[in-house]
Amino acid sequence: MAEPLYGEDPEPSEPAPVGLLYVPVRPGPSGCTIRLFRTPLGRRTAVGFTSEHRLTATLGGHRSWIRLAEPALRALTAPLAVTTVTVDPQFTAPAVAPPGATPVAPVPAPALRAG
Numbered sequence: 001m002a003e004p005l006y007g008e009d010p011e012p013s014e015p016a017p018v019g020l021l022y023v024p025v026r027p028g029p030s031g032c033t034i035r036l037f038r039t040p041l042g043r044r045t046a047v048g049f050t051s052e053h054r055l056t057a058t059l060g061g062h063r064s065w066i067r068l069a070e071p072a073l074r075a076l077t078a079p080l081a082v083t084t085v086t087v088d089p090q091f092t093a094p095a096v097a098p099p100g101a102t103p104v105a106p107v108p109a110p111a112l113r114a115g
Helices: 054-061 072-079
Strands: 020-030 031-034 036-038 045-047 065-069 086-087
Touching: 020 045, 020 054, 020 072, 031 072, 045 072, 065 072, 072 086
Parallel strands: 045 086
Antiparallel strands: 020 031, 020 065, 036 045
C-alpha cells in the first residue's frame, strides 16, 4: 500500500520539516553548547524557535543562539539520549526577581521548565 501524501493524511508517518530553527546555546570554553530543557513530565528535550522574536519573548533578551536545521539538532542531541525536539515552547515560570524584590506568583499552566 502506498504512503498517503501529507495533504491527505491527518497524521503523517514522518514529521514535517520545520526548516532552520533558532536554538538557544550556552557559550563555553570549547565553543557553544546546546541548552536542553525539561518537559512538564521531566523528560529532557531540545528546543528550537521559528523566529528570533519568539526565542527572546520566551527566554528573554541577550540570549545566545545558533541557527540549525531540525535534523541537525536531532543528530547533536541523539548521543545524549534526547529524542524530543520542542518547537516554539511557551514558558510559564515567573521571571527571576532581583535580590530584595517581592516574589511573583507562578503562572498555573506549566509548559516547559529549564533543566
